[in-house]
Amino acid sequence: MKFGFDIDDTLIDLRGYAFQLYNQKLNQNVSLDVLQTINTLEIHKVFGLTGEEGGKLWNSLADEIYYSGCPIFEGALDMLQELDREGHEIFYITARKKEHSERTKQWLIKHGFPFREDHFYCGMKDQEKIEIILDLQLDYYFDDKPAVLETLLEIPTKVYAKDNPYNQKVKVPRLKDWSELKDILAQ
Numbered sequence: 402m403k404f405g406f407d408i409d410d411t412l413i414d415l416r417g418y419a420f421q422l423y424n425q426k427l428n429q430n431v432s433l434d435v436l437q438t439i440n441t442l443e444i445h446k447v448f449g450l451t452g453e454e455g456g457k458l459w460n461s462l463a464d465e466i467y468y469s470g471c472p473i474f475e476g477a478l479d480m481l482q483e484l485d486r487e488g489h490e491i492f493y494i495t496a497r498k499k500e501h502s503e504r505t506k507q508w509l510i511k512h513g514f515p516f517r518e519d520h521f522y523c524g525m526k527d528q529e530k531i532e533i534i535l536d537l538q539l540d541y542y543f544d545d546k547p548a549v550l551e552t553l554l555e556i557p558t559k560v561y562a563k564d565n566p567y568n569q570k571v572k573v574p575r576l577k578d579w580s581e582l583k584d585i586l587a588q
């Protein structure tokens with residue numbers, strides 16, 4: 402089968418990692434518990450930043466957020482490696498900007514994610530992911546972002562949300578933990 406994955410906040414805990422970096426850089430000590438209460442993807446507000454300031458900070462830290470030490474969600478890497486071993490195809494579909502394409506590939510390879518050059522899509526807008534997902538005729542696709550998930554409600558691909566406080570309103574099946582994928586596939 403063909404499996405498609407968003408990367409940020411689906412396979413890796415980018416938002417949680419950025420949250421820690423914001424605390425460090427801004428010399429603040431916002432509790433990690435607060436993160437679970439923020440119902441937007443963006444985290445700047447709890448640090449007292451405007452949207453514009455938040456955007457600037459994110460962009461200035463993007464390299465560090467993406468490539469320094471962002472943790473992979475527990476079980477995600479094992480699960481993808483197992484799917485690969487079983488002969489399934491693994492695709493990555495990320496909205497990271499094109500300029501991050503090469504380093505993101507290298508990051509995936511370095512961390513042991515199954516990787517093929519022609520199975521990697523980077524730099525599309527939220528509304529453009531659906532075209533790739535349909536073109537590839539994916540059997541399964543996983544993402545966290547409401548703006549993306551909402552475009553995927555009516556397609557043949559089985560779409561799952563990686564469960565997060567900010568995507569609760571989207572009416573799609575979800576998984577909290579990557580260990581749940583085995584059960585999903587067994588259904």
Ligand SMILES: [Mg+2]
Nearest residue numbers: 407409410545
């Ligand atoms: Mg994401």
